[in-house]
Amino acid sequence: MREIRKNVPYALFLAPAIIIYTIITFIPVVWTFFYSFTNFNGLSEYEFVGLNNYIQAFTTKNVVQSFRNTLLYAVAVPVSVTVLAIPLAVILSGKMKSRNLQRAIFFFPSVISSLFIGYIWNFILSASKYGLVNSILTGLGMEKLLLLSDPDSAMLLLILVTVWCNLGWHASIYIANIQTISPEFYEAAEVDGASAFDKFRYITFPMLAPAMTTSVMLLLTGSLKAFDMPFALTSGGPGYATTMITQTIITEGIGANRVGFASAMAFIFLFTIAVVSTIQTKFMTKREDNLR
Amino acid sequence: MKRRKTLLHVQEAVMLLICAVFFIPIYYLIVSTFKTQNEIVKAPLALPAHFTLMNYAKAFQAISFFRSFGNSLFVTAISVTLIVVISAMAAYTLARKREARVVKFLDWYLFLGFLIPLQTTMIPLFSIMKGLKLTNSLLGLIFLHCNGCVFGSFLYKGFIKALPEDLEEAARIDGAGTTRIFWKIVFPLLKPITTTLVIFNVMWTWNDFLYTYLFISSSDKSTLIMQVYNGVGQYYNDWSVMMPVLVIALLPMVIFYLILQNQIIGGLTMGSMKN
Structure with a gap:
């Protein structure tokens, strides 16, 4: 009895978090799973339809395309940000006088709402004559470009804007890691006559494995879940060229009230995230273990 | 040379x-x-x-700046405070009672939350919030933001685990209860993590679009970000209004960044390293 009394405060400490999480996340997920096997439309009664919603998700053209867009985006963003952020972190860890100012400038977009990032770049990349790029081109006597209105370039520009807004934050993660590398490694390498590239290749890069695990994980899950920015930049267009799966789930489930169908998509999406993050963590942690 | x-x-x-x-x-x-x-x-x-x-005069009116700024401030301040309190308390149990079977299970149960995106929960969540009479309400929005306690408790847990227990034991011998020990001794020691968590959540809550978009419908309850979204619909072709609208709405976060720049860069970096 006394043992139980002693534990009451601990239980009360944990209770609010568990209750909130259960109401906001756990119950709804179970509910979504249940809906995904029904033809529920948000209003009337529903029937069980087995795997129909799942089959429909894999055979509906715009759904398949939005899955494909999300996957392409979730590969391209982590790769491009990582390829740029590591060299940037190395340069900003150097001896430049203005390195703190530079870091602050690169980091700046991370504090802005991603919705606003989308709007700001929309002013720049708009296909109309008002867009910054197009008004410069017309000023120089050149032809206007389609930019965001061209299905082929829209996705590329979306990725570019995402890189712009994530670069500084992720470079900062690498900078923090670089600061933990002991200078002795570099001194020893210098004695051996290693070039700057050698030092990067054999010391800095492998030692950045922990930061890389975190950074890639954040980028990967972040870009799989992306909604605000693509929505503000292109609203998913032109056509379905930049529609993300998150947007499709919202338009189908809440806009068109096809709850059952949207729930099935949501579950495929959840499954994808779970699998991708598990594989990524396993693979990356292995790289970290090799350090020891 | x-x-x-x-x-x-x-x-x-x-x-x-x-x-x-x-x-x-x-x-x-x-x-x-x-x-x-x-x-x-x-x-x-x-x-x-x-x-x-x-342009600025027009923009201030277009987004009813003072009301929506007030709403954003209210929601952010209360949510972030609650997240800090709830997370720190939960983490204390998760760290100090980690041997107990129930706690082990609940720890794993909370961890699942990291994998679940809002898009998988929003449709039933809407019915639940309606049942609780929390749709189109700032309190409802605060409640939803409190889900940030999942991330918060994991951030705190790692830190508390690393704290030596001697101080707490000494206080216990002096007759202090668990609640007192936590608030008087442990919580003040968590300050570095609290700073990180506050920065993270101020940015997330202030910049949130999806929760507000889905759960707030009337414009008098709109946050600053949401007002910008509404403004876009109205002034889509008048960039001379839209651009100052964006600048005004950006300003609070920019000031926050300029004042706390070092803590923000440090905090976000540290927070993501621990995660």
């Missing part, structure tokens, strides 16, 4: 140039707010020919 120094100067010059290009979007946004629509198109990157604040 001298050659090395020259090289460094060249590198610095190149980097500053890259920074300038990187910053063009922000510069373009700000400089355009002082121009007429016509001037924005004709001389997009030039400084304004006739400095005017007219």
Whole structure:
């Protein structure tokens, strides 16, 4: 009895978090799973339809395309940000006088709402004559470009804007890691006559494995879940060229009230995230273990 | 040695140039707010020919600035405070009672939350919130933001695990209860993590769009970000209003960043390393 009394405060400490999480996340997920096997439309009664919603998700053209867009985006963003952020972190860890100012400038977009990032770049990349790029081109006597209105370039520009807004934050993660590398490694390498590239290749890069695990994980899950920015930049267009799966789930489930169908998509999406993050963590942690 | 120094100067010059290009979007946004629509198109990157604040007057009205700013401030302040309190308490149990079977299970149960995106929960969540009479309400929005306690408790847990238990035991021998020990001894020691968590959640809550978009419908309960979204629908083609709207709505976060810049960069970096 006394043992139980002693534990009451601990239980009360944990209770609010568990209750909130259960109401906001756990119950709804179970509910979504249940809906995904029904033809529920948000209003009337529903029937069980087995795997129909799942089959429909894999055979509906715009759904398949939005899955494909999300996957392409979730590969391209982590790769491009990582390829740029590591060299940037190395340069900003150097001896430049203005390195703190530079870091602050690169980091700046991370504090802005991603919705606003989308709007700001929309002013720049708009296909109309008002867009910054197009008004410069017309000023120089050149032809206007389609930019965001061209299905082929829209996705590329979306990725570019995402890189712009994530670069500084992720470079900062690498900078923090670089600061933990002991200078002795570099001194020893210098004695051996290693070039700057050698030092990067054999010391800095492998030692950045922990930061890389975190950074890639954040980028990967972040870009799989992306909604605000693509929505503000292109609203998913032109056509379905930049529609993300998150947007499709919202338009189908809440806009068109096809709850059952949207729930099935949501579950495929959840499954994808779970699998991708598990594989990524396993693979990356292995790289970290090799350090020891 | 001298050659090395020259090289460094060249590198610095190149980097500053890259920074300038990187910053063009922000510069373009700000400089355009002082121009007429016509001037924005004709001389997009030039400084304004006739400095005017007219656009700002229109913009302030377009987003009912004071009300929506107040709503954002209210929601952010209360949510972040609650998240800190709830997370720290939960983490204390998760860390100090981690041997107990129930706690082990609940720890795993909470961890699942990291994998679940809002899009998988929002449809039933809508019915639940309706049942609780929390749709279209700022309190409802605060409740939803409190889900941030999942991330918060994991951030705190790692830190508490690393704290030595001697102090707590000494206090217990002196007759202090668990609640007192936690608030008087443990919580003050968590300050570095609290700073990180506050920064993270201020940014997330303030910048949130999806929760507000889905759960707030009337404009008097709109947050600043949501008002910008509503404004876009209305002023889509009048950039001379839209641009100052964005600048005004950006300003609070920019001030937050300028004041706390070092803590923000440090905090976000540390927070993501622990995660």
